Amino acid sequence: MSQALEILKAIAVGFLGAIGVVAFLLAGVIWVSVMDRRIAQSLGSESAQDAINLPEQLQRLALSLKSYMRGLLAQDAGRFLPWLASLISVAAGVIAFASLSFGPAVHLADFNTGLIFIFGAGFLAIHGEVLARGFSVQNAPLAGLARNAMRVASFEAGAALALVSGVILSGSISLKQIVAAQLDQGAWFFFLAPVGFLLYLASSIAGIDTVSRPLARTAVECGENPADRPGAFRWPFGSLGATIHLLIGAGLATTVFWGGWLRPFASFRDHFAGTPVELLDAMPPLAMAATAVYCRRVASSEKDAVRKQLMSIASAISAGLFVILAGVLFAPPAAIAAVHGAFWFLAKMAVYIYGFLWLRARIPQFRFGRPIRAAWNFLIPLAAINVVAVAAALVTRERWDWSPALSTLVMTAIALGIAIWLALHDMSQTTAYGVEP
Amino acid sequence: MFLDRLLFDFFAAIAAASALAMVTRRNILHAAILLLATLLAIGGIFLQLQAEYAFAAQLLLFAGGVVLLFVLVVMLLVPESLRQDASFNWKNYVISALVLVALIEILALVWARHEGTIWPSVAALPPNNTGAMGDALFRDDLLAFEFASVPLLATIIGVVMLAKRRTE
Known part of the structure; x- marks a missing residue:
């Protein structure tokens, strides 16, 4: 009897948690879409010609979900795989999001290996993207598939290397322990590894922008006619997965570089007189x-x-x-x-x-060759150098008793110097590469 | 405990069923996706045994990396007509027979050792086994671990050489 109760309890907790995560994610996706649209409007860009407000976003999402479910239920042999593909993409996102820790005790799943797990889920989502593109767009050039996968993988490699600085500083790949380490050391890791954070931001912006666009933009860019809207909703659902990954990327950045659930000035602990409230x-x-x-x-x-x-x-x-x-x-x-x-x-x-959307709206989108070259000639080498610089800063602090500010400043200056050299070197090499593939 | 058992049975059933389906599919793309399902289910078993590192590595390297490579190669290089190859090939039967023999051997070994052996259980593991594994790899057996990385480095250099030759 108690066993049955135990199972029921586990199922109920899991179910409620799952509903909570999905509801939260959908709200987040709508928020991201509205924000993206508002930013585009404030820039006066042409994709903002038709203003999209919240009710319309909700309607779009509902239609998107409806056509998605209809596709899943249809079980048409030729169309099942594409739907499965977008299911993989979204499900991987939801699972990864569920493993984030929102507070010292607010989490659904707490792995020792949270960071690797989230990246694993990210690669699973690439499966979804590849399969969805391979099946749903019949006339898409197949080489485009490999390019997109390569692009996402390249920038995910850059982002992962950038996050390693947080792993070095905290000595853990558990998200909770990374936050705890930031409390212990009295500084968010952004202040100890600023180059790491900037690289992470750059990698996420470059990796996400063409593969996936938030709901609001895609529909317009597909030349969607308002009269036959439901027909265009296969794409938005693909980008729903991408928006979820944006949210996960934000969660990771918050956890690793911005102190997670820690309050600003977390080590300032004076209380109101006579109460335990800080x-x-x-x-x-x-x-x-x-x-x-x-x-x-x-x-x-x-x-x-x-x-x-x-x-x-x-x-x-x-x-x-x-x-x-x-x-x-x-x-x-x-x-x-x-x-x-x-x-x-x-x-x-x-x-x-x-900040991410604001920056992305201002950075022009390049075609395939340039970002990939930037990733491998600039971002990834610099991320590797940054890993060494962060480790060196840690050593100077622990062995030679440098102050955190001094060691961070020196090592950041060295990393930035190498970054400038790399950028100049890359520019001087540009002509040698000739025409992009 | 019972819940653990139930979860194990659940994941094991998925792994076995999708493995079986994988080897019987004609369409190799379907087979690749079923392989993904198998690997994920095995990852679930790792997680349930609290082998969190093995689980994450399974997800990142096998499900994320290797199968993705399979899918990409199949979609890029294998024409639609060959994806559903139904022709008779005696080699397949020889290989299947060899795999079957190996499988029976493993099962026999497991069965023979089953009596009187204590299988590693969750309780016997150190509480932070990811950390213990890191200690083993990077402190206790560092030299062996680094030796293992030499072939990997050679592979990376080889790939770079191949790629360079093509562009120049």
């Missing part, structure tokens, strides 16, 4: 209260009815979050750590994603 734990509720007031103000002065409604909803959500974040301050410290940890993690992720 002073800086007042930040999240205050931030949410300010957001709620701001959104309410914007809503009251907004002319557009839909936007007015959206801002009111945002204001209400912020107010709700304020209540939760402030209320938990009266709970035991473990609860504060969990809820506020999740808040900080998501806030950092949001900032990272916004």
